Amino acid sequence: MNYLILVHKGLKTIKPIVRLRWGVMTALNVEKFRELTPSEFFYRNREIAGFSNPVRALYQTVRELVENALDATDAHGILPNIRIVIRRESGTSREGIYSIMVEDNGIGIPPNHVPQAFGQLLYSSKYVLRQTRGMFGLGAKMAVLYGQITTGKAVEVVTSPINSVRTYYFKLRIDIKHNKPIVLKKASYPKINGWHGTIVKLYIEGDWSRARSKIYEYLRRTAIIAPYAEILFEDPDGNVIFFERRTSKMPPPPKEVKPHPHGVDIEMVKMMIHSSSAGTLKEFLVKEFQCIGEVTALRLIEQAGLNPDINPKELSIDEIEKLVRVIRTSKDIRPPKANHLSFLGEEIIKTGLKSILNPEFVEAVTRKPSVYEGHSFIVEVGLAYGGAIKPSDKPILLRYANKIPLLYDEGSDVSRKIVDSIDWSYYNVTFPAPLVILVHICSTKIPYKGVGKESIADVPEIEREIELAIRDVARKLKTYIAKKRKEREEAEKAVAIAKYIPDVANALAKIFEDIPREKIEKELLKLLNKKLKTFKITSLDSIVISVE
Ligand SMILES: Nc1ncnc2c1ncn2[C@@H]1O[C@H](COP(=O)(O)OP(=O)(O)O)[C@@H](O)[C@H]1O
Numbered sequence: 001m002n003y004l005i006l007v008h009k010g011l012k013t014i015k016p017i018v019r020l021r022w023g024v025m026t027a028l029n030v031e032k033f034r035e036l037t038p039s040e041f042f043y044r045n046r047e048i049a050g051f052s053n054p055v056r057a058l059y060q061t062v063r064e065l066v067e068n069a070l071d072a073t074d075a076h077g078i079l080p081n082i083r084i085v086i087r088r089e090s091g092t093s094r095e096g097i098y099s100i101m102v103e104d105n106g107i108g109i110p111p112n113h114v115p116q117a118f119g120q121l122l123y124s125s126k127y128v129l130r131q132t133r134g135m136f137g138l139g140a141k142m143a144v145l146y147g148q149i150t151t152g153k154a155v156e157v158v159t160s161p162i163n164s165v166r167t168y169y170f171k172l173r174i175d176i177k178h179n180k181p182i183v184l185k186k187a188s189y190p191k192i193n194g195w196h197g198t199i200v201k202l203y204i205e206g207d208w209s210r211a212r213s214k215i216y217e218y219l220r221r222t223a224i225i226a227p228y229a230e231i232l233f234e235d236p237d238g239n240v241i242f243f244e245r246r247t248s249k250m251p252p253p254p255k256e257v258k259p260h261p262h263g264v265d266i267e268m269v270k271m272m273i274h275s276s277s278a279g280t281l282k283e284f285l286v287k288e289f290q291c292i293g294e295v296t297a298l299r300l301i302e303q304a305g306l307n308p309d310i311n312p313k314e315l316s317i318d319e320i321e322k323l324v325r326v327i328r329t330s331k332d333i334r335p336p337k338a339n340h341l342s343f344l345g346e347e348i349i350k351t352g353l354k355s356i357l358n359p360e361f362v363e364a365v366t367r368k369p370s371v372y373e374g375h376s377f378i379v380e381v382g383l384a385y386g387g388a389i390k391p392s393d394k395p396i397l398l399r400y401a402n403k404i405p406l407l408y409d410e411g412s413d414v415s416r417k418i419v420d421s422i423d424w425s426y427y428n429v430t431f432p433a434p435l436v437i438l439v440h441i442c443s444t445k446i447p448y449k450g451v452g453k454e455s456i457a458d459v460p461e462i463e464r465e466i467e468l469a470i471r472d473v474a475r476k477l478k479t480y481i482a483k484k485r486k487e488r489e490e491a492e493k494a495v496a497i498a499k500y501i502p503d504v505a506n507a508l509a510k511i512f513e514d515i516p517r518e519k520i521e522k523e524l525l526k527l528l529n530k531k532l533k534t535f536k537i538t539s540l541d542s543i544v545i546s547v548e
């Protein structure tokens, strides 16, 4: 060190400079190079996956495990039964050690994949083009990793795959340095009562009192978007909340698709060529992409100036580049199909909103499929108004992506931007108003702003669809509010008139002595009721008209 300072100081005063500069460079710029495994990277940067502090970590753990449970059920046509138990293991009512257990009745996990599924970051069964909640191969492992570094405890997994006759038990931890699972215990038993599914239990340092409201809100929003699920939650204070199944109608399971030519790049095509068994370029295009038939394939290959019979593995980088340029921009290719997407549909959205929010008015719309950068997507919007919804200064927004509720970073989300840009007075809404807007985007590729999956980027095509969908349901709300207003005006007028009927009847009875007063009153009321369109007044003793 002394030497360094000496040389450093010497730079200003001592000559010759050239020799000294060499000395400084070698002494100061010796860097140690080494590789970081994914586990090490996420261990150091856990906040980017949503594990920044004990509050977020508790919420994120519940979320990741519940997402996996739902992916293992509804994505495979199984009506989800999910049980979540959080227990305080030690500590005060604030920060402390909590155990989190999530159980599902899903397809289970093949035992040979369990260690990596929970003990190796970036290991997933979802690295295919299919609409699932999970997509990064991180969630479960981040929870295991966070638990391991804050409590030192291992994760326990019990699973019985749907087509297996056995149940498997694993206790494992992550070797962070090598990004590999370390299995501490494993066992297997015969299947009991035909049960299939998975139970995951892990321990983390958390802060229940501050995570509480977020976790409850997350579950409530999950219940809104998945009214076909049964969710039981036991919290650390001993409270139990049960969201019962309100419909057995489920969205169709998502299907895996081939990439669309507009959504690929050079690296992806290289990987596709590497794993393809196609013997010719023409066969490669037809077999590995969606929306390319033989005729289109030949046309595209011609436009790229290539030979249709060449083995794709023999293409040079330049040739692949030419091919990609043509297929990415070609107008000859049909837009991507959307029949693989799993959207909820208007009925399920309305059921979810009605049963959880208890509104007076509910509406929903599912837009037709659309496309951004070669990925098809569908936007669905629900609207709930009045009833048990508390008025707020701007619309309450419920954001969802592939059926995942998004709770954080609302301010930077594309949907918030659009909801706030709409002039709601045009739709007869004046704030504070009891208005909830639900926005659901489904796609094989959601443009999240981060791996924590909390907000969606401003993609113009998606923006446009969201706005059209919101305006669509808002128009229906406008008609409803206008109708209600008319009813109220009519009611007010009717009451004003009805108030005078007894006096008028009295006066008339004096003129027409032979007609009883009651009869005149009855006739006058009949006359008034004839003019009323939306309701009738049945008695004048107490005029009660309920107007919201
Ligand atoms: N409850 C579960 N049921 C079935 N499979 C599961 C369950 N939890 C995790 N898995 C499997 O473990 C893999 C890794 O999960 P995870 O780390 O959350 O990443 P991702 O969900 O993004 O794939 C999943 O792809 C899935 O195959």
Ligand SMILES: [Mg+2]
Binding pocket: 064, 067, 068, 133, 134, 135, 138, 139, 140
């Ligand atoms: Mg996951």
